Amino acid sequence: MTDPSTQFADKRSEARNAPPVAAGRHSPAIFFKAFFGLLLRDVRVLSREFIPFLLRVGMQPLLFLFVFTYILPHMAGGNPMATAGGMDFGTIILPGLMAVAIMFSGIAAVALPLSAEFGITREIDDRVMCPLPLWAVALEKVSFSAMQSIIAALLVIPMAYYIPAVPVKAHIANWFLMVLVLVLASLLAGSLGLVIGSTVNPKQIGLVFSIIVVPITFLGCVYYTWAGLGRIRWLQIAVCFNPIVYMSEGLRAAVTPSVAHMPWWAILGALVFFTSALGRLGLKGFLGRVLS
Amino acid sequence: MPPAPHRVNSLIVEIEALTKIYESKLRVVAVDGIDLELNQGEIFGLLGPNGAGKTTTISIATTRTLPTSGKVRIAGIDVVQHPAHARRHIGVVPQFNTLDRSLTVYENLYFHCRYFGFSHRQAKARSLELLEQFLLTERKDVYPAQLSGGLAQRVQIARAIAHRPTVLFLDEPSAGLDPQSRMAMWTAVEALRKEGITVLLTTHYMEEADSLSDRVAIIDYGRVLALGSPEKLKQTFGAQTIFDLKLRTHDGIEPLIAALKSRPDVSGAEPTAEGIRVMASSSDGLLPQMVQAASSYGLRDLAITEPSLETVFIQLTGRDLRD
Secondary structure, eight states, rough: OOGGGTTTTTTTTTTGGGGTTSSSSOOHHHHHHHHHHHHHHHHHHHHHHHHHHHHHHEEEEEHHIIIIIIHHHTTOOGGGGEEEEEEEHHHHHHHHHHHHHHHHHHHHIIIIHHIIIIIIIHHHHHHTTTSHHHHHHHHHHHHHHHHHHHHHHHHHHHHHHSSOOOOOOOOOHHHEEEHHHHHHHHHHHHHHHHHHHHHHOGGGHHHHHIIIHHHHHHTTTTSOTGGGGGGHHHHHHHGGGGGHHHHHHHHHHOTTTTTTOHHHHHHHHHHHHHHHHHHHHHHHHHHHOOOO | OOOOOOOOOSEEEEEEEEEEEEESSEEEEEEEEEEEEETTEEEEEOOTTSSSEEEEEHHHTTTSSOOSEEEEETTEEETTTOHHHHHGGEEEEEESSSOOTOHHHHHHHHHHHHHHHHHHHHHHHHHHHHHHHOGGGGGTOOOOGSHHHHHHHHHHHHHHHOOOSSSEEEEEEEOOOOHHHHHHHHHHHHHHHTTTOEEEEEEEHHHHHHHSSSEEEEEETTTEEEEEEEHHHHHHHOOOOOEEEEEOOTTOOOHHHHHHHHHHTEEEEESSSSSSEEEEEEOOOOHHHHHHHHHHEEEEEEEEESSSSHHHHHHHSSSSSOO
16 A cells, blocks of 8 residues: 555545544534534435335235235135224225334334344444434434334325225324324334334344344234224223334324224324333433443 | 533543453452553553453543442543543454444444534544544445445544544453554554544554554553653563573573673573573574584573563563563
8 A cells, every 4th residue: 555645645626625623513404514524314215215115114914915805705605804903904004004014114224224223233233322422313313213113104094095805994184193193203212213213133033023023013903993802892901001102103193094993192292202202211221232 | 510620731541550350250350440541542551461450440531330349531531430421532442343233433433423422423433533534435435244344443533533533442442453454543543643532552462552652551460560651661671572481301401591691681580491591682693602502401492582671571460562
């Protein structure tokens, strides 16, 4: 290698205008810029993997709708599940599939990369060394994951419009509720991802999927309504501890209000509660990993 | 709470009575009362064997580990009270490759600049400038996974100084590098001197500390044993050549040790596991006589270590750096 010092001479041109780091005063602007920089980095990485991202979040609801709301109704005897809630199945599972999309993308966007970055590669170091409080670095992860969750959830709507044999009765009467539920549910999913990503080591992440993610999905009022559980009272009460229930029910209230759903105040209250509880827990895990 | 006002002085890093005790099953005192001050623009070496507390000290100074007690100020900012502010002044090259695997070499630099508040135009200009400075322009679109250890290290150094930090921390920068890459890395660090960046590097290679540092602190068991320029340390503690004699028999070596000690040019002689270690100020005339005296004990090997930071370290601790 030739001596790089010979390269120094007059190459400093434009970069000299860069912000003077040694400035004595610190304004909050530097924090916002750092936060924005982290978001920008994530957008860049996602943009390179946008098609895989769409396939990842779209494949499950696509196949689900295709099999249960198109193939089965076309088969003789019909779909026994379709009559479960006394309503067509497509309408029942549209909000549920949105909830699943939100949750899976939250976990894929936070838990998987974080677990790897903490583990083998330690890539997180550069971002942790940003001029930003550590909680804000974690918040950025959760926020960016929430954005992906929202895209994933919205992607389900056109599918539910075109695929089912029996049209889905979607009607967004209250846009405010819709936005609120969507954002809260996405932040909740990101917080859950933060908890998993910062506490589980990469080798066990597959196990976590089997023993946590799959059960809370199947028992998350995704494929049936909470009201429909009325006849299995113990289960109806037990699932109240499952945050996914409020995501599904919240989207039910917002997207398919004609289906029986929980009252909005219970939904929003629980979403806020679980988001802050999981967020706190996830942040604690995150700080524990980056700070010793 | 606003950070402490930026003090205009030449002390870039101030470490005061720093301790770090890990309380787990085993109580480990990693740092045991370290005091250090780094001046503007100097290259400072923290030399010590593995486990001496070098990395812990760096981790605390770079806001990644909380001290048990003591203080660290970077450019006058307390790293425990205002870690986010302090990080603006800190550049870090960790022991491991922590480049962002999802980004190209150029993007690693570009986004690092963005994290530190550069605009798109500034970040782009700075990244291109660094690529050129570190001879990486050809590899700007390569992903870190495709880089050799030496190249990855160069990108890490470029990234660490991209936001123009006041102080750069290099933790074992030549660990895992081949000799050629190590030389290239040294050249790159030397060149930082011209940028006016203060550098704190840890190493257990005494050649590295010797040739790069303006001042060196020798640490062991979490304490500073000696501090000064390499020349001064060698003068003070070990303008000494060390002779390691390996003998076939240990029986009755006391008279030999006594005889060696009585020579004016020998400052010390002690038994080792395999023979005798002799410390002497010069080897003129000593060597043949020593060989002759030792031959009756079955001298089978003789190793001579010229005065270096290694001999200083041995002098101070009685151990080799690599023990």
